[in-house]
Amino acid sequence: MPDKDYHHGDLRAALVLAALERLEAGGAAALSLRGIARDCGVSAMAPYRHFADKDALLDAVAGHGFQELARCLEEADATAGGREALAAQGAAYVAFACRHPALFRLMFMAPRRSSDGSAAYAILARRAAALAGPGQSAGDLTLAAWSLVHGLAALILDRRVPLEPGEVDGVARRITLAFARMTEGPTVG
Amino acid sequence: MPDKDYHHGDLRAALVLAALERLEAGGAAALSLRGIARDCGVSAMAPYRHFADKDALLDAVAGHGFQELARCLEEADATAGGREALAAQGAAYVAFACRHPALFRLMFMAPRRSSDGSAAYAILARRAAALAGPGQSAGDLTLAAWSLVHGLAALILDRRVPLEPGEVDGVARRITLAFARMTEGPTVG
């Protein structure tokens, strides 16, 4: 094994990981490119060999987050079927946001450029669309379901709704489930 | 009228206004305290006579946004009654976010400290709670309604949902209205 002092095995991955750690520890304010580089034991300019600029690194971090979110949704979806599966996904979505608030904000709440979240969206969409009753638009239903859980997560994160940590899961599950029941009610037109 | 060269009349208000203009023009990235001060023709340290730090100024800007949002909701609410009023509020909420994307993000999507949005919340809550059927929790219903429109706005702002500007209002109205109809469907338990 060579010296490893100059060339860093896999700096790109190390940078993303360090950024994630900083994010969990100190929030978005702690995300300085120089700091991240320092954490990796590397100079301030080294990241530019792997990312065009700071935003590009942040995009990679967000991408990591989306993968993890998709994993969580998939896992939750497998625990039940039908409407209950949708409720489980809703609760998992909110739980993810609460577990990684700064990451969640980074993923969504910045004028990002790319950071594809379609994988996570697809998992939720599959469940939601299957619930569409006659005369209900599957597209609208999916969008509504996503909006509901996303908005709930965002409001909780911003302390806009006074909820104890212990209540969050129950509320998310209840609301999502009630929403899912909407599909058996009277339909439009 | 005295010289007005040293003392600025009402700097505090001018700073908030300048910040709002910068926000509309260049997004959150253009919000530098020094730049805002420059826009007001004042030195970099002058803002500190009126705000503890940059975040305090941003809080004031967010507060301004919440007032405006409340005004929009109130206005929309007056255009109709019952479920239609809720749908109108939903559309107005989303429209506000689309009209002032950077401000909306500033209001919600940062680890703020205060910036009270309870006025806007109250207007929506009043309508939503009135729609709660027997066995439905007014609190849950209100939270769900808010989450729905807030999430929809956030997702649209982040281009997570491919919507033409022209479609936004229709979708928001449709989804909110469909949600409101949920209250006449079969209830929990």
Next chain:
DNA sequence: GCGTTTTGTTTACAGTGTCAACATCCATGC
């Protein structure tokens, strides 16, 4: 009128993202 308080200014410092020029290492030709 004078002192106090409020409001701005100047200067300075540490920290940021990023450009340009340079250094070092690794893999590949011969």
Next chain:
DNA sequence: GCATGGATGTTGACACTGTAAACAAAACGC
């Protein structure tokens, strides 16, 4: 086996940021 070229990392510099400390000027109370 060694020069060479491309990848990777470094140093130094620049313009910019938020903010602390010390000072200056205008406004107000008596």
